[in-house]
Amino acid sequence: MKVSGAPVVSGISPNIGRTDHLDRNYPAKPSPILNGGDPASGSIDKKRRISEEKSDKGKPWDLKEVLNPQKFRLDTMLETDQASKVSKVLDDDDLLREIIIRVGFPTTLVRAALVCKRWYHHASEPAFLRRFCERHPPCLLGFYVEDREDHKMASIRFFSLLNKPQELAAIIRSLLGYSWDAYRGAPANFLCSRNGRVFISLYDQVNRSKFTVGAHSLLCPERGLTVVPPFPHVEIQDGYSRTMNDLFSVEEVNDLSLLHVSVVSNMQRTKSTVHVHMWRHGDGVWRTYLTLDTDQLLDPRREPKAVLANNKIYIASAQSDIVVFDLTASSISMFQLPQGVEYGDRDTMLAQAQDASGVYLIHAKKLQLHIWLHKGDNWFLVDTICLREMVANMWIPGYRVEDESYAPLRIKHVGDYAECIFLEMGRCALQLDVKCMQLRKVYIMAEEEVCLGDIHPLKMIWPPIFPALKDNPARYD
Numbered sequence: 001m002k003v004s005g006a007p008v009v010s011g012i013s014p015n016i017g018r019t020d021h022l023d024r025n026y027p028a029k030p031s032p033i034l035n036g037g038d039p040a041s042g043s044i045d046k047k048r049r050i051s052e053e054k055s056d057k058g059k060p061w062d063l064k065e066v067l068n069p070q071k072f073r074l075d076t077m078l079e080t081d082q083a084s085k086v087s088k089v090l091d092d093d094d095l096l097r098e099i100i101i102r103v104g105f106p107t108t109l110v111r112a113a114l115v116c117k118r119w120y121h122h123a124s125e126p127a128f129l130r131r132f133c134e135r136h137p138p139c140l141l142g143f144y145v146e147d148r149e150d151h152k153m154a155s156i157r158f159f160s161l162l163n164k165p166q167e168l169a170a171i172i173r174s175l176l177g178y179s180w181d182a183y184r185g186a187p188a189n190f191l192c193s194r195n196g197r198v199f200i201s202l203y204d205q206v207n208r209s210k211f212t213v214g215a216h217s218l219l220c221p222e223r224g225l226t227v228v229p230p231f232p233h234v235e236i237q238d239g240y241s242r243t244m245n246d247l248f249s250v251e252e253v254n255d256l257s258l259l260h261v262s263v264v265s266n267m268q269r270t271k272s273t274v275h276v277h278m279w280r281h282g283d284g285v286w287r288t289y290l291t292l293d294t295d296q297l298l299d300p301r302r303e304p305k306a307v308l309a310n311n312k313i314y315i316a317s318a319q320s321d322i323v324v325f326d327l328t329a330s331s332i333s334m335f336q337l338p339q340g341v342e343y344g345d346r347d348t349m350l351a352q353a354q355d356a357s358g359v360y361l362i363h364a365k366k367l368q369l370h371i372w373l374h375k376g377d378n379w380f381l382v383d384t385i386c387l388r389e390m391v392a393n394m395w396i397p398g399y400r401v402e403d404e405s406y407a408p409l410r411i412k413h414v415g416d417y418a419e420c421i422f423l424e425m426g427r428c429a430l431q432l433d434v435k436c437m438q439l440r441k442v443y444i445m446a447e448e449e450v451c452l453g454d455i456h457p458l459k460m461i462w463p464p465i466f467p468a469l470k471d472n473p474a475r476y477d
Contacts, residue, residue, distance in 0.1 A: 097122055101132055105139075105167045106464035113466055124466050138460040140420060141168070141175065143413075144198070145429075145443060146190040147453040156180040156190060158458070159443060161431070168460075171219060175458070178218055190454065194249040195256060196220065196461030199228075213247075215256075219461045232277045232286040234262050241265065243272070244300040244315070248308040255281040259289065261306075261313060261325070265298055272298040274325060274332070294332045298323060301343060304411075307359065309352030314359045316343060316350065322359075322374075337361065338372050338379040346410040351418045360418040364409045367391070369432075371418055385432070390439040391425065397444060399426030412455040422455045429455060 089095050100112050100123055109132065113123035122128060142160040160172045187203040189211075196219035203211040213228035236242060244263035249256055257280045265272040276290040300306070300323070301316040308314075313325040320337040341348070341363050351360040358375040360382075369385040387409070391399075410424040421432040422442075429443035429452060445452055 093122065097128060101128070101135060104136055105165070106136075106460060106462060107171065108167055110464050110466060117469065120466070120469065129463050133462060138462040139168075140415070141172065141458050141460055143422065143442070143458060144190065144193065144456040145453045146456065147449070156183065161442065171460075174221070175218055178216075178221075190456055191247055192249055193456045193458050195251060195459070197249075197256060198456075198458075199247070199249070199258075218458070220465060226281065228258065228279060229285055231260050232262075232275075232288075234264060234275050236264055239266055241267070243269070243298065244306075246306055248306075248313065250278075250308070252280075257281060259308065259313075260286060263298060263300055269297050269299050271295055276325070276327065290327055290330060292325070292330060292332055296323075296332060296334060303346060304343070304349045307350040307352055309359055310356040312359075314350055316348075319343060322350075335374065335377070338363075338381075341370075341372075345408070346412075346424075347408075349411045349414040349421075351414040352416055354417050360414070362411060362414050362418055362421065364411050364423075367409060369421070371434075383434070385434070385437070387432075387439065391430075394439075394441060396425055396430075396441070397427040399428070412452070413457060415457060420457070422457070424452050427452070 089099075096119070100109070100119070103109055103112055109123055113120040140161060141164075142158055145157050145159065147155050147157070158175050158178070160176065164172055183200060183202065189201045189203075191199040191201055191213065193199070196217060198216045198218060199213060200216065201211045201213045212230070215226040215228060217223035217226070231245075234242070241264070242262060243265045244261060246261050248259040248261065250259055257278060260277045260279070262275040262277075263272055264275070272294050274290070274292040274294070276288075276292075277286040278289040279286045297318070299318045299321075301318075304316050306313055306315040311327045313327070315323045315325070317323045317334070320342050321334055322337065324333045324335075326333070337343075337348075338361070341361070347364040349362045351362065353360050353373055353375075355373075355375060358373050361372040361374065361379075363370045363372070367387045369383075369387065370381065371383040371385070373380045373382050411421065412424050412429065413422040415421070419434050421434065423430040423432060427445040427449075428441050430439055431442045432439050443452075
């Protein structure tokens with residue numbers, strides 16, 4: 001619609017160009033007269049404006065502040081000052097390392113390393129990684145239950161431990177979804193789990209003396225399955241037999257290696273030869289690591305399992321002995337269990353100690369756990385843990401508190417440094433956090449399960465795997 005000039009001129013306010021007359025909370029509303037409206041409708045527009053003002057209540061109308069150049073400069077200065085302070089902190093290498101070390105999880109550490117090349121070098125520095133590991137030890141993600149029937153692997157099931165943070169949710173989902181169908185019903189054996197890998201031996205259906213060991217990288221599935229070469233052949237003379245055939249994982253700087261230990265003894269167990277072979281990841285063959293001959297009486301037991309700690313192998317022997325293969329000194333020694341302690345039915349377990357020169361012995365008796373440390377030539381009783389009060393208010397199928405002999409306490413697994421212990425009581429698996437002194441039920445057997453399978457805990461991988469830097473420096477600078 002065309003508007004004539006006169007009404008427009010006569011309707012111009014003398015306040016044009018000024019803002020101090022404007023309402024502080026609301027912008028000016030257009031006049032119905034200036035828009036060709038009927039002055040008589042002013043009362044209706046007034047009501048409409050009151051309604052609109054009510055609906056506009058709380059909206060950020062403030063023209064004075066928006067149009068105030070001094071406030072705009074002040075806000076800009078504050079933002080610049082804040083950015084300068086942040087930059088001053090992040091540009092300081094010492095402060096940056098103290099910030100990164102508090103991220104808490106290896107997965108978050110890798111994400112921090114991807115910010116830029118400078119952050120990458122700080123996060124992947126060996127000295128920094130040692131500090132990070134001391135502050136945030138690899139956490140326990142969960143455990144596997146291996147159900148076996150007639151030495152055939154019926155199933156491998158992973159169970160996540162409760163209260164895991166959101167940062168580990170993707171890893172837990174990956175572990176829960178990992179398929180073990182290739183081993184279902186096959187003659188196989190879950191050997192061990194170490195640093196995010198699971199080692200499983202798959203036996204030949206015809207010749208059970210032949211088997212293949214596969215290493216599954218559960219936390220890094222892109223690595224695929226690593227097939228370990230067949231174990232080295234050891235000649236056995238007439239009148240001799242193999243008394244030990246065990247596998248140990250060795251953590252090295254760049255990857256994981258395996259030690260195969262075989263003990264061949266005469267019928268009287270008075271003469272034995274220890275054969276130790278080593279396989280390194282990427283190597284096509286097993287290589288001889290050590291061969292020892294001894295006249296000592298060696299009677300290795302299958303339970304409790306042998307332990308490798310600080311280049312020494314501790315092996316349960318006879319009724320109350322521990323044999324030590326020192327791989328560094330190429331020697332064999334022996335010492336006895338603490339007075340009054342003997343190997344029983346899954347009531348004793350060995351574990352490596354923080355002290356490089358010692359080993360832990362965990363012994364279960366009724367509802368008590370005794371933790372011993374062997375250091376030098378002596379045993380020291382480190383702790384005695386009574387579980388009676390812990391299980392008193394806990395519902396455990398197949399167990400009666402008033403009759404301890406009805407369902408004896410058995411040890412299923414002991415973690416490094418004896419910090420975490422998995423126990424069997426009744427038809428349940430229990431996890432004991434020794435540091436926090438907390439006991440919780442983590443597994444209940446189904447009705448069709450005859451016995452509780454072996455338990456294999458799985459920890460977070462360490463050190464983390466950082467992606468390789470690309471040739472594009474702009475992305476990481």
